[in-house]
Amino acid sequence: xxxxxxxxxxILKGGSALAVAMPAIASAQAKVPNGSAGGKMTxxxxxxxxxxxxxDLDPRTTLLDALREHLHQTGTKKGCDxxxxxxxxxxxxxxxxxxxxxxxxxxxxxxxTTIEGLGSPDKLHPMQKAFIVHDGYQCxxxxxxxxxxxxxxxxxxxxxxxxxxxxxxEKVRFSDDELRERMSGNICRCAAYPNIIAAIRDVAGKxxx
Numbered sequence: 001x002x003x004x005x006x007x008x009x010x011i012l013k014g015g016s017a018l019a020v021a022m023p024a025i026a027s028a029q030a031k032v033p034n035g036s037a038g039g040k041m042t043x044x045x046x047x048x049x050x051x052x053x054x055x056d057l058d059p060r061t062t063l064l065d066a067l068r069e070h071l072h073q074t075g076t077k078k079g080c081d082x083x084x085x086x087x088x089x090x091x092x093x094x095x096x097x098x099x100x101x102x103x104x105x106x107x108x109x110x111x112x113t114t115i116e117g118l119g120s121p122d123k124l125h126p127m128q129k130a131f132i133v134h135d136g137y138q139c140x141x142x143x144x145x146x147x148x149x150x151x152x153x154x155x156x157x158x159x160x161x162x163x164x165x166x167x168x169x170e171k172v173r174f175s176d177d178e179l180r181e182r183m184s185g186n187i188c189r190c191a192a193y194p195n196i197i198a199a200i201r202d203v204a205g206k207x208x209x
Contacts, residue, residue: 044108048073049117059105063097064088066104067114075115075144079187086186089145090114096152098185115144118151127151130199138190146186150200153182157204174206 041056048071055070064081067073067090076099079087083101090099091113119125127147130136137143157178162169165181172178179197188196 042105044104046104046107046109047111049113055104057104059103061104062100063090063092063102063104063107063112064099067099067112073114073116077141077144079142079145084187085142085145086149087142087145089149089186091148091152094152094155096149113148115148118147125151126203127199130202131196134195134199134202136192136195136199137188138192142186142188142190146183146188146196149183149186150196150203153179154200154204156182174204 040059042059044055044057044066046053046055048067053071055066057066057070061070064076064078067076068078076090077087078100079085081088081100083098086098088099089096091097092107093110119128124132125147127150131143131147136146157172157174160172162172163178163181165177166172176197179200180193183196183200
């Protein structure tokens, strides 16, 4: 069939058939529980900011969506949703990860720390205080991910884990180059990078290079 064979009447018939079918499609979708295509949910238990939480989730649910949509830990931000901006960074079992790139079911039994678990308004984490003192943010959207990443990153340096700019693999030295490289996965569209580096140096107790 060519484009010339498609008549106005045929298009109208096709549209009418689709209009008739749509209520049936909508009804079928409504019967699927909790948005799971197969209706099969998976039980997941995680320790979120020191509290055990039990969830029944569609196995396709990302850790980010589990935190935001199911546990209402909305401090963790959804930016690109493709692992490119770092806004969704959280700390899982002591390591920082992009929560948009991992499924919640992969972390059954794991301990997860979000920005809410690092500190509270009346008892800030030292990194949160430093970001305020050094004005390490403007719009603030990336800040939760920046702070979680910075906290875990300092632990990486302390543990001697090298980066792509480490000269001596036997001894990781604290430097601005190391900080910039290690924080490069966290994008600040307001470009507060110098202030972020200053805040991290403050927490680490290091003078500016």
